[in-house]
Amino acid sequence: MANPSFENTPIVINASQQITARLTPTNFPSWHAQFESLLLGYNLYGYVAGSYTCPPQPTTTDAAASTAYQLWFRQDKLILSAILTSVSPTVIPLIATSKTSHQAWTKLTKLYASRSRTCVMQLKEDLTLSQRGTRTITEYLHSIKTIVDELALIDAPLSQDDITLYVLHGLGSEYRDIVAPIRARESSLSFEELHDLLIGHEAYLRRLDSTAQSLVLIANTAQRRDSRASKPQNSQSSKNDSKSKPRQFKQYKYPTKWSVRKET
Numbered sequence: 001m002a003n004p005s006f007e008n009t010p011i012v013i014n015a016s017q018q019i020t021a022r023l024t025p026t027n028f029p030s031w032h033a034q035f036e037s038l039l040l041g042y043n044l045y046g047y048v049a050g051s052y053t054c055p056p057q058p059t060t061t062d063a064a065a066s067t068a069y070q071l072w073f074r075q076d077k078l079i080l081s082a083i084l085t086s087v088s089p090t091v092i093p094l095i096a097t098s099k100t101s102h103q104a105w106t107k108l109t110k111l112y113a114s115r116s117r118t119c120v121m122q123l124k125e126d127l128t129l130s131q132r133g134t135r136t137i138t139e140y141l142h143s144i145k146t147i148v149d150e151l152a153l154i155d156a157p158l159s160q161d162d163i164t165l166y167v168l169h170g171l172g173s174e175y176r177d178i179v180a181p182i183r184a185r186e187s188s189l190s191f192e193e194l195h196d197l198l199i200g201h202e203a204y205l206r207r208l209d210s211t212a213q214s215l216v217l218i219a220n221t222a223q224r225r226d227s228r229a230s231k232p233q234n235s236q237s238s239k240n241d242s243k244s245k246p247r248q249f250k251q252y253k254y255p256t257k258w259s260v261r262k263e264t
Helices: 028-041 045-049 061-085 101-129 138-153 160-169 173-183 191-229 234-244
Strands: none
Touching: 028 045, 028 101, 028 138, 028 173, 045 061, 045 101, 045 191, 101 138, 101 160, 138 191, 160 173, 160 191, 173 191
16 A cells, blocks of 8 residues: 655654553553544554555665655654654563564564453452442542443443443442432443532532531530530539628527535
8 A cells, every 4th residue: 555644744643742651561451542643643553553665665766766765764664663652661571672663563462462351350340349439529520431431442341331330339329318219220321421429429418417516516516505504503502602601609608606616
């Protein structure tokens, strides 16, 4: 197939800025999706797919043939360089001997795509074990969505009903009042609709909790006030009585007759 480039200047791919995460043994699906989209956008995917093959190396002074070969060679090397730049240091030795971008792409696909089945099982187990715990609804749903997207990238997408069941399973007992109506629905909820419902219920639970705390505070304040009002005042009353009554003195009675001792 002819070179897809419409110009005689190769396209430079800045993989370090256009690929969000380097390839590791555990993130091949997301890396593959990003790099594939990048190449498709530049109309260069045929190089790694093997459909844009290298033109014969010219053996004569044919200028057109020489230009076509040089353009393909330079473009392929730039793609190979972008691949090497976008993988982690532990992965580079696995493709270091590749002469073309197609060779490097094929090696990576064989190395990591074969792990997809194991990855699917692991991701589904992660969904089964996911619990909201102390996280907010937004944080919890974000973690679920990340796993769901990973499954979609490796061609194992989940139905919307399955996603809903995984989400409801990990919500906790606080959300039982909304879980039952959602399960009883005859039509499926989109992820966005489910998100809005749970966010609304989370806000409702927070209002209930805030009201309950306010009532407890009011009750405690009233109880302390009543306790102080009903406290015995005996000791204080005694002190007040002693201050209000005048002091009484006992009258002394003098004898009317004096007895004289006779001397003998």
